[in-house]
Amino acid sequence: MSRIVGIDLGTTNSLxxxxxxxxxxxxxxxxxxxxxxxxxxxxxxxxGVLVGEAAKRLLVRRPATTxxxxxxxxxxxxxxxxxxxxxxxxxxAPCDGIVKIQVEDREVTPxxxxxxxxxxxxxxxxxxxxxxxxxxVITVPAYFNDSxxxxxxxxxRIAGLDVVRIVNEPTAASLAYGLHRLKEGxxxxxxxxxxxxxxxxxxxxxxxxxxLATNGNTHLGGDDFDRxxxxxxxxxxxxxxxxxxxxxxxxxxELRLAAEAAKIRLSVDERAALTIPFDGFTYHRxxxxxxxxxxxxxxxxxxxxxxxxxxxDASLGSSDIGEVVLVGGSTRVPLLRRRVRELFxxxxxxxxxxxxxxxxxxxxxxxILAGGITSMLLLDVTPLSLGIETLGGIVSALIxxxxxxxxxxxxxxxxxxxGQTIVDLHVVQGERELAKDCRSLARFELSGIDxxxxxxxxxxxxxxxxxxxxxxxxxxxxxxxxxxxxxxRPTYGLTEAEVERMVExxxxxxxxxxxxxxxxxxxxxxxxxxxxxxxxLRQGGELVSGDERESIRAALEExxxxxxxxxxxxxxxxxxxxxxxxxxxxxxxxxxxLKGALGSKRAAEIMESK
Amino acid sequence: MDHFEVFGLPRRLAIDTAELQRKFxxxxxxxxxxxxxxxxxxxxxxxxxxxxxxxxxxRALRDPILRVEYLVxxxxxxxxxxxxxxxxxxxPELLEEMFEIQEALAEAKAGGLDGAGRAVLVAQRDxxxxxxRDEEARxxxxxxxxxxxxxxxxxxxxxxxxxxxxAIRAYLRTVIDDLTDALGENQEGYVTNRRH
Numbered sequence: 114m115s116r117i118v119g120i121d122l123g124t125t126n127s128l129x130x131x132x133x134x135x136x137x138x139x140x141x142x143x144x145x146x147x148x149x150x151x152x153x154x155x156x157x158x159x160x161g162v163l164v165g166e167a168a169k170r171l172l173v174r175r176p177a178t179t180x181x182x183x184x185x186x187x188x189x190x191x192x193x194x195x196x197x198x199x200x201x202x203x204x205x206a207p208c209d210g211i212v213k214i215q216v217e218d219r220e221v222t223p224x225x226x227x228x229x230x231x232x233x234x235x236x237x238x239x240x241x242x243x244x245x246x247x248x249x250v251i252t253v254p255a256y257f258n259d260s261x262x263x264x265x266x267x268x269x270r271i272a273g274l275d276v277v278r279i280v281n282e283p284t285a286a287s288l289a290y291g292l293h294r295l296k297e298g299x300x301x302x303x304x305x306x307x308x309x310x311x312x313x314x315x316x317x318x319x320x321x322x323x324x325l326a327t328n329g330n331t332h333l334g335g336d337d338f339d340r341x342x343x344x345x346x347x348x349x350x351x352x353x354x355x356x357x358x359x360x361x362x363x364x365x366x367e368l369r370l371a372a373e374a375a376k377i378r379l380s381v382d383e384r385a386a387l388t389i390p391f392d393g394f395t396y397h398r399x400x401x402x403x404x405x406x407x408x409x410x411x412x413x414x415x416x417x418x419x420x421x422x423x424x425x426d427a428s429l430g431s432s433d434i435g436e437v438v439l440v441g442g443s444t445r446v447p448l449l450r451r452r453v454r455e456l457f458x459x460x461x462x463x464x465x466x467x468x469x470x471x472x473x474x475x476x477x478x479x480x481i482l483a484g485g486i487t488s489m490l491l492l493d494v495t496p497l498s499l500g501i502e503t504l505g506g507i508v509s510a511l512i513x514x515x516x517x518x519x520x521x522x523x524x525x526x527x528x529x530x531x532g533q534t535i536v537d538l539h540v541v542q543g544e545r546e547l548a549k550d551c552r553s554l555a556r557f558e559l560s561g562i563d564x565x566x567x568x569x570x571x572x573x574x575x576x577x578x579x580x581x582x583x584x585x586x587x588x589x590x591x592x593x594x595x596x597x598x599x600x601x602r603p604t605y606g607l608t609e610a611e612v613e614r615m616v617e618x619x620x621x622x623x624x625x626x627x628x629x630x631x632x633x634x635x636x637x638x639x640x641x642x643x644x645x646x647x648x649x650l651r652q653g654g655e656l657v658s659g660d661e662r663e664s665i666r667a668a669l670e671e672x673x674x675x676x677x678x679x680x681x682x683x684x685x686x687x688x689x690x691x692x693x694x695x696x697x698x699x700x701x702x703x704x705x706x707l708k709g710a711l712g713s714k715r716a717a718e719i720m721e722s723k
Numbered sequence: 724m725d726h727f728e729v730f731g732l733p734r735r736l737a738i739d740t741a742e743l744q745r746k747f748x749x750x751x752x753x754x755x756x757x758x759x760x761x762x763x764x765x766x767x768x769x770x771x772x773x774x775x776x777x778x779x780x781x782r783a784l785r786d787p788i789l790r791v792e793y794l795v796x797x798x799x800x801x802x803x804x805x806x807x808x809x810x811x812x813x814x815p816e817l818l819e820e821m822f823e824i825q826e827a828l829a830e831a832k833a834g835g836l837d838g839a840g841r842a843v844l845v846a847q848r849d850x851x852x853x854x855x856r857d858e859e860a861r862x863x864x865x866x867x868x869x870x871x872x873x874x875x876x877x878x879x880x881x882x883x884x885x886x887x888x889x890a891i892r893a894y895l896r897t898v899i900d901d902l903t904d905a906l907g908e909n910q911e912g913y914v915t916n917r918r919h
Contacts, residue, residue, distance in 0.1 A: 277760065321748045482760045490752055492778075517778040519756065519771055577775060580756045 117248040117277055117483045118142075118238045119285075119475025122227060122265065124184040124308030124334060125442065126150040128469060129234040129249075130476035131242075132485060139289060139476035141469050142241045150468060151237070154181045155229045157216040160629045164233045167630055172370065174637055176202035176362040178216045182336055185308045186212055186223040187268070188261030190605045200340055202362035210605050211264075224264050224607065225615055228271035232619070235272060249274045250479040252471050254309035255281035256329030256496045258542050259554045259584050260605040266583070267607050271615045277482055279581035282306070283313035284493050285474030286440040287322055289465055291489065298435035299325070301423075303453055303461065304471075305416065306441035308334040312420045314427040314434070323492045326426035326515045328419035333412065335376070335443040341408045342372035346398070354394050364391060379405050380445040390648060395706060406448045413449050417456055426515050437461035442468050492517050495578050502539040502548035511576055514544065521577040525591075532564040536572060540584065553604040559588050561595070635681045639672055639688045646695050653702040661697065668694040725797055726780035736794060736867040740785055747781045787863035788892075791885055794870075798882055811894035812887070814854065820847075824898060831905040841906065848902040855895040862888045 119139070121128045128149055130141040141149045148166070156168035156179040163171065171179045180203055186194060191207030198205055204215040213220040231251075238246045251274075253265050262279050269276035283302035290300075297318050304311040311329035315322055346368055351357050358364040371387045378385040379402045388397045424431060437453060439461045444450070453461045465473065480486050494515045500508040501524065511522040526536055536559040543551030562570050571591040578584055589596050607615070646669055654662055672687040727734050730746055752758070754777055759770035783793040813821050824847050831840060866888055870881040 278757075318744075319748055321751065323748075481757055484761055487758065490748075490755055490757060492751060492755070516782055519775040520778045520782075521772075521775040522779075577771070579771065580774075 115248060116242065116244070116246060117250060117479035118235075118246055119250045119252075119472055119477070119479040120231065120234055121252050121282070121285075121472035121475055122184065122231065122268070123153055123471075124182050124306055124336065125153060126307075126468065127153050127230050127234060128472035129238050130469075130472040131238070132476050132480035134485075139473040139480075141472050141476075142238055144237055145240075151230065151233060152181075153184065153227075153230050154179060155183070155226050156180070157219075157221075158633055159217065160633050162229055163630060163633065164229050167634055170634065171637060173363055173366045174640055176366050178203065180214055180216070180221075180226050182308055183214075183223050183226045185332065185336070186214075187227065188258070188264035188605055189223075199359075200343075200365075202366060210603075211607070222607065222615070224268040224612075225271055225619070227265070227268035228615075228619060231268055231272035231274060235274060247273070247275055248277050248479075250278045250280055250475045250482065251276055252280050252282045252285050252475045254304075254306075254329060254331050255283050255311040255313050255324075255327040255493075256309070256331050257281075257582075258331075258497055258552050259582070260552070260603065261331065262581060262583050263603065263606050266581070267612050267615075270612055271619050273616070273619070278478060279583070280475055280478045280491075281311070281313065281324075281327070281493055281496075281582070282309075282471045282474075283311045283327070283440060284315070284322065284324055284491060285478060286438065286465075286470045287313070287315050287317070287474065288477040288489065288491060289470045289474035290438060291317060291322060296435070299427075299429065299433055301420070301434045301437045301457060302440055303416075303420070303437060303444065304329075304440040305443040305449065306334050307443070308332070308336050310334060310416050310419070312416070312423045314423050314429065320488045321490050321492060323517070324494045324515075325429070326423040327494055327496045328423040328426070329496070330415070330419060333415065334441075335373075337412050338376055338409045338443065338446070339369055339372045341412065342376060342400075342405070343368045345408055346372060346396075349398060350396055354396065356391075356393075358391070367391075375400050376405060376446070380447060390645065392648060393652070395652075397706070402447070409446070409448065413446070413452050416449075417452060420453075420456055431457045434459070439463040440467050440470055493580070493582070494518060495520065495582055497542045497552070498544055499540065499542055499554075499576065499578065499584065500548075500551070502541060506548045508541055508543075508546060508548050508551055512578060516578075518578050518582055519580050521575055523573055523575050526559070526572045526574060527568050528562065528565070528570050529567055531567050533567065533570075534562045534564055535560045536562065538574065540576070540586070554584060555603045557586055557588075562590055563593055563595075565592075632679060632681050635684045635688070636676060639676050639684050642688050642691055643669065643672060643676075646691060649695060649698055649702060653698060653705065656701045656705060657698050665691075665694045665698065724776070726783045726793060729777055729780035730784065732784075734794070734797070735871050736787070736790060736863075737871050738784060738790065743781070743785060747777070747785075750777050787867065788859060791862055791867060792889060795882060795886055795889065798878075810890060811897055812890035813894050814858075814891045817854070821898070824851075824902070828901055828905055836905070844902050844906055848899055848906070851895055851899050851902070855892065855899065858888060858892050858895065862892065 116131070119130045128141050128151065130139050132139050143149045144151070151165045152169040154165065154168040154172065156163040156171040156175060158178065168179055172181065186205065189212060190210055191212050194212065205212050206215060211222060213222055214226065235246055249269060251265055251269055253262055265279060266276045283304040286302055286304065287300060299314065299316050302313045302315065309329065309331045310333040311327065313327040314325045316325055343365070347357065347359055358368065367389050371389050375385040375387050379400065383402050384399055386399045388395060434457050437457045437459060444463060444467055450461060477486065478491065481489060495512060495518050496514060498510050498514045499512040500510040503509045511524055512520055526538065528536060538557040538559065539548060540554045540557060541548050541551035542554050545551050559572055562572065572588055573591055574586060574588045576584060576586050646665065650662065650665065668691040672691050675683045675687050730743065732738065751774070754770055754773040756767065756770050756774055759767050782789070784790050827843060831844065862885065866881070866885050870878060870885065873881050
């Protein structure tokens with residue numbers, strides 16, 4: 114059996130892990146620089162594709178072609194996401210049910226972008242083991258529907274991975290915990306990541322991890338917290354400086370990153386300062402934790418409803434929960450910890466690193482599938498009811514939510530017109546009574562039915578939800594015993610042929626080689642410095658002598674001259690020179706800015722937080 | 724193989740759920756696809772099917788009311804849901820009140836609800852919820868015991884009584900949901916009875 118790795122494909126960061134054969138414990142694999150988190154960011158440049166930290170550094174400079182949080186678009190239709198498009202600096206367009214992102218001269222689908230992240234992790238694992246890696250377990254939010262799961266599986270295939278299992282994130286986390294301390298009882302896993310929220314209630318007994326109920330929101334996470342802060346900052350900037358930056362995508366990225374940094378800081382400190390230089394002015398603002406809590410209170414509270422529903426679905430009260438485990442970076446927010454404690458009546462914990470625990474669990478599940486662990490078994494559920502549309506658009510439920518998977522349901526169908534040879538079925542997922550309010554999964558076409566009077570054919574359709582939570586269907590005409598052909602047209606997904614084509618194409622999206630990557634980064638660094646210096650000269654040039662201004666301008670011209678050439682060393686040299694030439698100006702400007710509202714002793718702190 | 728047979732159980736409503744769970748875990752260890760990942764494809768397909776059957780059986784049997792619903796279906800020889808819906812039926816002793824409730828519901832739908840109207844609907848819902856619990860207790864208690872104790876020839880009457888009880892339960896649940904809808908509480912946190 115070849116090695117299987119476990120991958121946490123996150124909204125903000127992704128990780129890859131494996132189980133160490135000698136210790137039997139899961140570990141995450143670091144990159145060459147020792148970092149375990151790979152930012153789920155992909156930047157398309159003319160020189161090639163960048164991924165991870167290198168791409169993240171391009172977020173502000175190249176907002177239109179640097180894709181982040183693509184997980185929120187996976188398996189989604191245009192209608193689902195059009196409201197949040199105003200927050201995304203890259204161009205997203207509808208295309209055959211799904212969406213496409215326009216970058217440079219081409220269009221890419223969300224699975225293709227995710228595939229680039231997966232491929233980078235695959236290569237990281239290959240470097241680590243010194244052997245090819247072809248199989249992986251990939252985690253998804255428990256509340257992901259069929260289309261979102263399928264899109265994730267497609268991404269794996271495009272990356273050249275055989276996705277042997279899709280595992281739910283909170284369940285994976287419970288496996289990681291279970292391996293450390295096999296305490297029996299009922300646990301609640303509260304998982305709030307960058308873009309998704311899950312709550313899962315599990316019973317752990319005799320090595321079996323039985324999910325009793327799960328609920329969530331696949332469009333709620335730390336990104337939404339950041340957004341709430343950004344909206345508030347935009348207002349504040351408008352009232353203080355009279356400009357609205359909402360349509361300036363570079364400024365929006367600056368604001369988003371500053372908001373994220375402030376949010377993270379406020380999990381530890383009571384106050385956070387942010388200073389952002391914009392064209393024409395420098396914005397400075399302090400945020401108190403209480404202010405943040407006011408901004409995100411509603412979002413935090415909106416996670417409690419799903420928790421109550423999950424408890425009710427498990428036929429349990431909060432007092433039945435033995436422990437509450439927190440997963441995902443967003444669970445570091447103190448307000449959230451308070452709310453969770455109030456709801457469950459006990460202090461939640463996160464003994465394992467909330468950023469890594471899902472990848473560790475994915476590694477454990479991978480090891481189980483490889484036959485390395487036989488003492489543990491995971492019994493997961495399908496998060497949403499599966500049904501078919503019947504007359505009048507009413508949904509007839511076939512498989513209720515929270516049914517243990519794999520599971521199957523059979524249903525009989527017939528024709529309504531004499532001689533009819535084709536029957537169309539519309540399969541939906543969701544809890545609403547009308548098909549139009551549920552998630553359309555696919556349309557199935559049963560064909561090759563022998564012509565008979567209406568109502569005569571008896572077609573038995575078997576719907577199977579496999580251990581990945583993905584739907585399969587089979588059909589049989591009972592009178593003739595003939596298997597009916599069944600064709601699936603996914604409503605929000607790629608067809609088999611499209612995936613095939615993307616697997617072929619994936620070579621065209623090869624990551625830029627090391628040399629090219631370094632050049633892009635160096636050039637990018639130069640661009641950042643150039644912009645900052647130009648701005649500084651405009652805003653504070655008169656604070657220094659004419660001679661000094663001249664020498665700064667000379668250094669600026671030098672850097673501009675070498676920037677376009679391909680000599681990385683030279684670009685770096687001139688960048689450093691320009692930086693040195695402006696050190697004094699920067700100091701003078703900072704002092705000037707601090708005179709006033711702020712005491713000068715805080716200068717160092719603000720410099721740091723920048 | 725019916726759901727009782729999956730667990731090697733006789734067709735009876737009294738089931739020791741702790742023992743059922745133990746058996747479920749044991750059989751899951753035998754059949755779950757996770758433990759057959761390295762097997763040839765035919766065996767994987769068999770494991771998938773056996774596991775799906777086991778999960779369906781456990782779901783149908785672990786809950787005493789779902790167990791009655793399943794038994795009724797099984798006794799009537801229907802193994803898909805087709806035509807299985809028990810037609811909801813109002814509890815005979817509450818017919819008059821139901822009329823009033825429907826009227827109040829129609830009113831609530833037509834023009835908003837005032838404070839007093841709300842209080843009436845809430846009180847009605849609480850009463851019906853209590854009635855629903857009673858009906859469910861009767862179903863899983865005396866009715867189930869009666870069916871288990873009857874000799875096969877005398878089971879038809881017991882079956883009819885259980886069907887009637889299920890029909891009343893379905894009716895009560897629908898009205899309770901309608902009341903909850905009318906009260907506008909169906910947004911968050913409240914678990915609807917529909918669909919299950």
